[in-house]
Amino acid sequence: MSDTYRRIALARRPQGAAVLEDFSLETDPMPTPQDGEVLVAVEWMSLDPYMRGRMDDAKSYAEPVEIGGTMTAQGVGRVIASKAEGFAEGDRVTGMTGWAEHAVLKAGEIRKLDEGTPPSAVLGVLGMPGFTGWRGLHEYGRPKKGETLVVGAATGPVGSMVGQLAKSMGLRTVAVAGGAEKCRIATETFGFDAAIDHRAHGDAKSLRAALSEAAPDGVDIYWENVGGNLLEAVLPLMNTHGRIPLCGAVAWYSGEVGEANLLPMAWRSILTKRLSVDGFIIFDHWDHYPAFLKDVGPRVGQGEIAYLEDVAEGLENAPEAFLNMLKGGNTGKQVVKI
């Protein structure tokens, strides 16, 4: 075993959009597990938009990453030293390893994985993003056959789960994604009824016209993970008693928020169309995770629910892959192979 390991730290807080200089690659002495802990050699780690929020100092649902602290991430790896009952060397586990080649984790904070499950799937379609889509759609979207759903970042791990689940329940599904290739994947791989390339539309009005054509009966569920132009475009198209599950707003994470005050328009839409907007964070919902695995696990195994991964190679390339993802440069679930 090496006597050092590498990790990616937060070098400074971003000013607006995050940049490479906000991260630093650190080499530290290899940590030693204490009683009840294991040392994990990380094989795969997850990159997710929520991590951008942890880089800011603002109080949020979770504590920000400290300057110099390791960036947060779920990872999958093998136990290489165990002082915890129930875990042995060689066990494959998942837990919050951070952006790091190795991590010491408490037994209560990790979960053992079957050798049969593809390890990276645990970070995407069968992990937090897939679970986010499943739980949020059922709990807050309340889909009904014949309705219309619109979802942004539609080839991503949350959007593609939402779209496929809704389609299987008899909804019309409309994807919004960046670029012709993602739109092709949305319809061909994920079965969306229509796909709109938001890059082909310079403003909310133009995007709205395209959405209006793709959703001729209006929008009953707008799955909100984007914000920005897409939200502005879709609000006037919402049907009475529509639902907006809100799990992200990546368009605004850079701090660029536009000039017009859109809150009155949004409030007016919510009022006159009697919409329900529910913010949710999947970390509140883990008690439903077993039900998710029971429902979705076999459907993934049988190929009924498809998933896509973008793989970055090497811890040192995680920051670039992360920044690329925030700009919509990924197609599917972004993971890093360590």
Place this chain on the structure above:
Amino acid sequence: MSDTYRRIALARRPQGAAVLEDFSLETDPMPTPQDGEVLVAVEWMSLDPYMRGRMDDAKSYAEPVEIGGTMTAQGVGRVIASKAEGFAEGDRVTGMTGWAEHAVLKAGEIRKLDEGTPPSAVLGVLGMPGFTGWRGLHEYGRPKKGETLVVGAATGPVGSMVGQLAKSMGLRTVAVAGGAEKCRIATETFGFDAAIDHRAHGDAKSLRAALSEAAPDGVDIYWENVGGNLLEAVLPLMNTHGRIPLCGAVAWYSGEVGEANLLPMAWRSILTKRLSVDGFIIFDHWDHYPAFLKDVGPRVGQGEIAYLEDVAEGLENAPEAFLNMLKGGNTGKQVVKI
């Protein structure tokens, strides 16, 4: 019976804030009821903020008032000619009479009133505004003992109902109202635990500081009927899993919406605090009106639930009273004695 009657028509659509010139007083021939209709001599009519929305051409939940058409209002009056089974001359009824001295209404669109009920109360504490507060608080506010509720326009007929119901359920209730006199009434007449004069605070930040002091444990329910500065002030104070029943946004009805784009901040609050925002319109909920009367009627009769009315005299003074109400010039429920 006179052979003419007077009504207030919409003379033109408002540009921004409504003004007196947007209305006209018309004298028309007295209408004659046909089979199934009654002619009502209006005694009282209601003025409510929602009427401002009907003056605009924008598609909303209800059709706009036509230019030259009579302004919409609920009224109370006596039947003076009946061609409808079940209604006799002298019956006191309520229905959508409009801003008018007389109205012909269909039997199915009116409701007979007990002589025991104060007629104007039917327009306020026991009518649409009181019912709005009762239904919205229970259905969307989901109040729990020990929580904190904030409500704007707190001496008005909706706000005072919400505050009194919440207080009776063991919540801490914080009123926001315009002026020291309304604040005194909020605490003395309606039993609010604290009252904040929004006129004493020039911006959202100052208002937030006062709210923060009045709601030291944060805000669990923000009853939204105001929008504007109050919304901006309260959002960062919301507790996790807070609820925002949204039934109006009178601060924005004039078209003055401020310059900063507050939607990203609002969306971020909804997400990170996992808030539920539910737009609702009481016209969807009439099937619960009997339950409301059963619960609240006796409590009003026993003086447990207080109410206040501002009375304008004469149809011709309705536009001025209405404009004054939109600016917060009323204290309680604004009615017009015809």
